Amino acid sequence: MATDPRRPITALLAVAAAAALAVTVLTPFLGGSGMDYGKLWRGESPDWEIFLNLRVPRTLLAFLAGAALSLAGALYQAVLREALATPSSLGVTSAAALGAVAAIALGSGEETGFPLVWIAALAGAGLVIALVAALARIQRFSSFTLLLTGIALSGISTALILLLHSLAGITRSFQIAHWLMGGIDAVSYPVLAALAAAVALGAAWSIRQARLLNVLMLGEAWAAGRGIDHRGLNWQSFAVGAWLVGTVTAITGPIGFVGLIVPHLLRRLCGPDYRLLLPLSLLAGGAFLVLCDTLSRTVLAPVEIPVGVTTALLGGPFFVWLLWSR
Amino acid sequence: MIPLSLEALQFAYPGQPPVLHGIDAVADTPAVIGIVGPNGAGKSTLLDLIAGQRTPTAGQCTLGDQPVHGLPRELLCRQIAHVPQLVPADVPLTVEQVVLTGRLPHGSGLFESEADYAAMEQALRHTRLTAFRGRPFAALSGGEKQRVLLAAAVCQAAPILLLDEPSAHLDPENEAAMWELFGELKQTGHLVLVVTHHLALAAQHCDRIWLLDQGRLAADGNPCAALEPARLEQVFRVPFHWHQNPEGRVFLTYGH
Secondary structure, eight states: OOOOTHHHHHHHHHHHHHHHHHHHHHGGGOOSSOOOHHHHHHTOTTHHHHIIIIIHHHHHHHHHHHHHHHHHHHHHHHHHTOTTOOTTTTTHHHHHHHHHHHHHHHSOOOTTOTTHHHHHHHHHHHHHHHHHHHHHHHSOOOHHHHHHHHHHHHHHHHHHHHHHHHHSOHHHHHHHHHHHTOOOOOOOHHHHHHHHHHHHHHHHHHHHTHHHHHHHTTOHHHHHHTTOOHHHHHHHHHHHHHHHHHHHHHHHOOOOSHHHHHHHHHHHHHOSOHHHHHHHHHHHHHHHHHHHHHHHHHTTTTSOOOHHHHHHHHHHHHHHHHHHTO | OOOEEEEEEEEOOTTSOOSEEEEEEEEOSOEEEEEEOSTTSSHHHHHHHHTTSSOOSEEEEEETTEEGGGSOHHHHHHHEEEEOSOOOTTOOOBHHHHHHGGGGGGOOSSSOOHHHHHHHHHHHHHTTOGGGTTSBGGGSOHHHHHHHHHHHHHHTTOSEEEEESTTTTOOHHHHHHHHHHHHHHHHTTOEEEEEOSOHHHHHHHOSEEEEEETTEEEEEEOHHHHTOHHHHHHHHSSOEEEEEOTTSOEEEEEOO
């Protein structure tokens, strides 16, 4: 008799949710600067304020950002059926960064100024992914060619970012440089709530498509024969991925490799079923970036390493290993 | 079954001359129909049009009185199961998971229903794949993969099956078994349209042949009538011969 996947999927997700919760609850207590846990327990200043207004929002931001980036990576890998497809390799992260940098350089000058930076990052991400999707549809580019196109678009975005950076005044130039390093900083709870809503929308839509994405593994012709509007599914998946990446990038700056490392390891550990892989990517991606951020702020304390640097240092060798093992 | 009609069906890719011209045919009873013709004759395009995956440039393909390209996708896929010529070789699913993909038109919930699992069991038994159920699809031979895709199409429980060169990678034993399976599907009320280059097997197993030549339906009839040697020679540009063995079975061969 066939195995109903509901039970193992539910069990694995319960374990992953517990692990992600444990990581998210425990890591705010860890930090480079010593914390008086007695004061914290009694709710006394300044430890309580540091915990509540700096460490908790920072951890929540890391979790939401990691979850969104990992989910976007899993989505892109599903529609392109290519393990190397990620927001970074498709040029989406750089394009979102270009949009955001343009808004910082030419606009309010605030690094996380909602909604201008957010809209600009979304526009950048959306434009590039629309171009990639159009090339896939009209020119029938292979996934590998699309990745090369994404790398070229990423290069163009980076060049334009450097141009804006060089033209910006010294204050904004510093802001751009800091923002570009990809960092998790404490943000206000309303911004976190907006980000949580954006991620929840993307996650709900993605998980609803999981069974269709499973069928898409057999190719577009097969999916069409099972009643799937594969062109619509591809466009929508690209758009949702851009929504997630653009939203996160607007707040944190560009953070690469989360969408590569997490879904790929999960696929190896738990199999390819997107009904498990997508929610698991969400939970594990969140926990992964929380751990990377904890590492970033503790390993050289009191100096903090931007989390984008940590993920790149982990992700670069992983990418090379992935290429070798193909 | 709902009658399938092709009415003056024509198709051309944008800016190209027509691939298919004025195809007229009706299939309204369970049968195995072989679609044969030289490379580029328009066989796969014809299947795509019947499956509603391309829109005709003129004419129409109808199920009952409904044009197929106007039917809602799920409804169409409950009537027609299309098995394309190629799927990716490295699909990381098991045989069971691939077969279950055929159930999508019957409910697009996140998980399959009990009825879906029952249909999968039946399809695995019908295609003699029960022993393969847990195996990775990617590890199967080309012929085994074709059988799994056929099982998924059977699992789709559509009365019309469109199969694009399903026996292309099969050894003689498995090829014969697959053609016998087409006969069994006909017995259970299916209309099976098979694109094939194996004229001899088509002659032996099909109830009817659609012979395509440069996008036109050059013949539509029983194998002996449609695969008449002079017509085949004109279409394929090699001589064909019918032979009869002492038991009375007829065979088609070709070449000088």
